[in-house]
Amino acid sequence: MKSVLKKVALASLVSITLFTFASCGNNSNNENKEAINNKTNQEQKEEKVDTWSKELGKFINDIEGTVFNYSGFAEFGKTTTVSEVNKSSDEKTIIFKNEYMDMSEGESGKSKEDLLSETKYTIKEDSIIEQVFDDTKSPSIITESIILKGELKKDSSWEQEVVINAKKYQAVTTIKDVNTDENGKTIVITETSIEGVEGYGSEKYVEQRVYKEGIGLTEFSCNYLISEGSTMEFGYRIFEKANR
Structure with missing residues (x-):
């Protein structure tokens, strides 16, 4: 009887020992997996750091619903x-949606x-790259270009x-001046x-x-082509900004 009890006790001790080792092994594996996951998440965060220029981005309004009104020569x-x-x-x-005024009041x-x-x-x-789509009214003859750089x-x-x-054609853009207004x-x-240009x-x-x-953009001007070899100075500027 004592021999049987010893065998049972020994078997129980072995089982407990094996379970303990297994638990430690699982905990170690879980810790390793967690460390790997944390490292992967950190790497993903580092990969998603914005590289687009926030400094240049200040020069394009990005508040959805903001409305700008422009007026210019010839009741533009x-x-x-x-x-x-x-x-x-x-x-x-x-993306900006544009709408021109019909100065002909429908007669055109x-x-x-x-x-x-x-x-x-x-x-x-x-x-910053500007692309203009389906615009037959703009005085600018350029539909896609780099407007600000570096x-x-x-x-x-x-x-x-x-x-x-x-x-x-080859275009050259130069920054003629940089200054600040009364609000900095x-x-x-x-x-x-x-x-x-033809x-x-x-x-x-x-x-x-x-x-x-x-x-x-607050102001625009160009030498607008009227007819072959004949141009006129044309321009417009912002006159009102309001949110919807």
Whole structure:
């Protein structure tokens, strides 16, 4: 009888010992898995750090529903609204919906759709790209270009290829001035020039833009083509900003 009890006790002791080792092993494995998961999560967080330029991003308003009104020469009028904002780790996109005023009061025969367009701004690591879609009313002949790039300082410039009426041209953009307003908001003035544009003859196409921190484009001007070899100075500026 004593022999049987000893065997039972010994078997129980072995079982407890094995269970203890197994538990320790499981705890160790769980700790290792948790450490690996924590490391993976940390790596993922590091990978998702935004690389698009927050400094450049200050020059495009990103509050959805914000409305800007512009007026200019020849009773030019345009309303633009921040419609959609999206961002990933490497870029931020802001879409504006534009609507031009019909100064003919319907006599031009244009539909409402003809007066609508869309502008998309893509903020990258060191630049802002502007793309204009379905716009037949804009005085600018450029539909896609880098509007701001790198460090915003006076006299810095960049070259880029632009497409105008299916033809490629070389454009040069220069920051003409950087200053601040009475509220301490930075204002950047740029000038873009393109040589050899069809219709302009020996004259360069030149446009100036003014961007203000917290708003975006506040003023635009260019030598607008009236007819072959004949241009006029045309411009518009922001006159009212209001939220819906």
